[in-house]
Every structure is written in C-alpha cells, then in structure tokens.
Amino acid sequence: MHLKCHVFPARRNKQAFFRQLCSAGTPIPTITDLIYRQQWSKLKTFLQNADPNTILQELIASGADAELTFRHSHSLEVSFKVLHTLAYTRKYSKIRSFLDDFVKKDTSSSVSSVFHAISVCADSFCVNSIIVDMLVLTYVQNKKTHLGIEAFKRAGDYGFKLSVVSCNPLLSALVKEGETEDVEFVYRNMIKRRIEPNLITFNILISGLCKMGKLNKAKDVVEDMKVWGFLPNVITYNTLIGGYCKMGRIGKMYKAGAILKEMVASGICPDEVTFNTLIDGYCKDDNLSAAMKVFGEMQNQGLKPNLVTYNSLISGLCMNGKVNEAVSLWDEMTLLCLKPTVVTYNALVNGFCKNNMMNEARQLFDDMGKQGVSPNVITYNTMIDGYSKAKKMEDAFAMYHSMFERGIFPDVSTYNCLISALCREGYMAEAWKYVDEMHGRGLRVDLVTYNILIGSLCSKGEVRKAVRLLDEIYRKRLCPSHLTFNTLIEGYCTEGNLKAAMIMRARMEKEGKRANVVTYNVLIKGYCKKGKLEDANELLNEMLEKGLVPNKITYEIVKEEMLEKGFIPDIEGHLYNVSVKS
C-alpha cells in the first residue's frame, strides 16, 4: 500500500478542506488527521497496519480524488473498489481511462487475480458485469488478446454478462491473429450466454471462417444470420467472395462467381470492393482474361477502378510474364491521376525481377526515392530475391546491408530469401549462420525457412538430416505443409528409397494432409526411375480414383518414362481425356 499525500487537495487548501470535513459531520479521518498534523512516521505505521478497505473508505469519505487514489494504490482490491464507486455514479469514461492505464502498466496481475478482486469488493451483478465488459474491451484495444480471451472465459465462469460491444472486437482480434479455435469458441459462448450477436458479429465470424478455409461453414452462418433476422449485406457477400477467391488455386473461382449472382439476385449491388476482389482472384488463378473481363464490367457498371484495382492487375500481369502490359496499365493509372504507392511499385519491381529484368527493377527501385515513395521491407525482399536468383549475390547482399541505413529492418522473409539463395549456391554453412543471425534479431524461424533447409538437404541426398528437421518443426509447434512432406518424399525417391517414401506419405496422411497431385507426381516418377512401371501405373490409377486432376508434369512423366519404355498405362485413354491443368 503506497499512498502519497498529493492524493489530497493542494497544501494551501488543506485547512479549508479539513474544516469542511468536520463541518459535514464526518468522523475525523485518521489518515487525513495525521497528514494535517504532518505526523509522517505515525502515518506510515498506521498505513502498514490498516485494512485496505478502511483506508479506502476513509479516502473516499474524505473526498480525495478517486482517480488519483486509484493511480497511487497498488492493491488490486482497493483499485477495483474505487472502480465500483465510479460505476455506481456512472462515471464510465473515468473507468475506461483507469482500466486503460491499468492494462498498459500492470504486467504482474493475472486475469484471475483481477477477477477475484472484482468479485470480492462488489456485490452488484450489473456493476461487475459493466466493469468486466470494459476490461475485456480494454485488453483487446491494448493488443492483449490472450488476456481478452481469458477474461471472456472467466466472465463466463463468474456468470458476468458481457456485451456485443466488447465481444465483437474480441472476435475481430482473434480472427486477425488467426486464433481459429477461439473464434468459434467465442461465438458459441456468446449464443450460450445469450449475448445477442448483430450483423457485424456475423460478418466477423464469416470472415474468420473464410480465412480458415471453412467455406461451407461460412455459408451455413449466412443462413444462420437470416434466422436471427439479419440479411447479409454487401460486406457479407464480399467476404464470402474473397473466401472463394483465395481458394481460386484449387478451382473455386466458379463458386465466387456463383456468390456474385446470388448477391445480385438478393438485390445487393456489387461495389468497388466486390470487383477488386474478383479481379484479384482471377489474377491469382492465372486467369488474366477473366480478370480483364471483370475490369471491363466494373467500368460498365459505372464504378471507377481505383488503386487497388490497378495494383491487382499489375501484379497479376507481372506474375504471368506480361510485364509490358503491366507497364501500360501503370501509365493508364497515372493518366487517371492515381499515384502509384509502395504496393504498386512492389508489384512492378517484382514483375521485373521475376522476368530477368534486374536493370529495369533497379531503375524503378531508384525511381521510388525520387517520387517520394519509400521502399519497405517487401521492396527490399523482392530485390534481394531478384538479385540472388539472377546469381548476383554481391548485389543481393549489398541490398541487405543498405536497408539498415534507411531504417528498414529485415524480417523473416528477408532471411528466407538470403538462406534460400545461399542454399541454392551450395553455401550450407553460411545459410545456417543466417539462421543464427535471425535468432539474434529476435526473429523466429518459420515453416518457409524449414522448407528451404529441408529442400536443400534433400537435394544433397541428406534426407535423414532433413527428417530430423521435420521433427524440429513439431517441437517448434509449427505445422508442416504439403510442400514439407512432398519435398521429403521426393528426397527419398531420388535416393531410390521408395519404401521410405511411401512411409513418409503415410505419415503425411496421418497428419491430415491428403496426398495431392505433386505427391503422386513425385512418387510416380520415383517408381518409374526404378523401372517399376506397374507400381507407377497403380499410383496413377489411385490418383485418378481420388479425383485428382493430372497436370502437365504428370503427363510428361508418363510420356517420357512409361510410354517411351513401351509400357501402356491402363488409364491411358482416361489420362488423355482429362483436361490437363498447366
């Protein structure tokens, strides 16, 4: 308990203040009395022995400023007692500023001790609920989502009622942080605790489910919200379309189009965001003609393409090798007085880098400074990757060193670019040095780093070492991807260890990762190389039975290895009839 005398009114008012207290008939507060008589040592002894509640009551009764009392007391119980007093007098903005201060500065109190303090010093369910509700919101606003979710859970245990005002931001923060399980947990509990969701609640939930790839569940929620009396709005539909667009790579773009039709049929008018989402989706699905069609349709509807529209198209064209067309769009947008931002620059710089035009990339990079657009870490990463893939390692490292001078600091991707470059050039030891350096900068190795290292070890025939890294992935609580497993399977196949490759596939499926086209291609190629064409053929049939669509690479393997060796695959007719995806 630390109390300072400036909790009380200024010295020159003290006498008047004391007289006022006496005249009001209040019993002379001991603390006030001691302070008035400036008996500091007695005061100290008194404070050390007194019960916090007594002191608090005296302070409140003496008219001391509640806010100051709170700020100078280090006891949770006293603090929350003050909050209750404020809640009774409806001084909510003061409570908010107290809590904000508390959440920012207090790093020692656990959520459970806070709840204990709140519940012991109050009796009113309503007041407690209000304070707890504000506490949850304050945690979220201060980016302490983990404490927010804990408070949400405890509020349930204590039976305090939260409001949609704090549950929505909590849900939104959980979605942004990718805490997928908690998103569904909070929503389910809101319903259970009769916290009525609103349209925004549903939109946040749908957005979360889309990010998790649970598109079917997201669609179910759209039906649920109608039952609650909320009709999906333009944001709901845009979120769903965006969800399907992100799945464009696995052929879900047609579903995005279906949602668009549904949206129009329900009388919701697509806006710029709708069109931009679709354009970006088609671009990432390498379907530039569809993207351009939507671009035209958008203008027909009287909607003006904006920066985001051009950024998507420029990026899409660049990734498809159509850098010249990207440059003409750049010119078009500048004519429309849309000023390229760092995102636009990054897209085009990336286009030059990916298409072996490092001089042009450099020119554009230098132009940014002249145009007053600052490069960011993505610009640097793009340039570093471009230079190292062009085998200009000195330039890549010069870029890396120069970013520090501009106050831009490397992130995990920067190191992944460098590590990947060093591995490609065979400098494994150097690559590991950069793994250490990123640790030194407080950056955590991510799955991409592991995939790079695993790929490099496998290509050197050190599959056993690579498998040890797979175990390390789990220890770091990361989740291996299809790429991780496919790389390892390929590693085993290249060293001719087909048995180990099949065991790795089994492990992959056990982890819930179903073998994909790449997995089959790698395995089929492995069996072909060993001359086991019948087994390869069996795998090919298995792949088709599972509904996987062979791609160009499957076709090449079958043609080169099987057909040319006089082996006619059982599924030949089947394989040649399916549409081969590039």
Next chain:
DNA sequence: GTAGGGTTAG
C-alpha cells in the same frame, strides 16, 4: 465501437 479488396520468401 466492431465487418470486406492490393505488394515479398518455400
């Protein structure tokens, strides 16, 4: 007091 779109690395 909260919801939707654009840029990098495997």
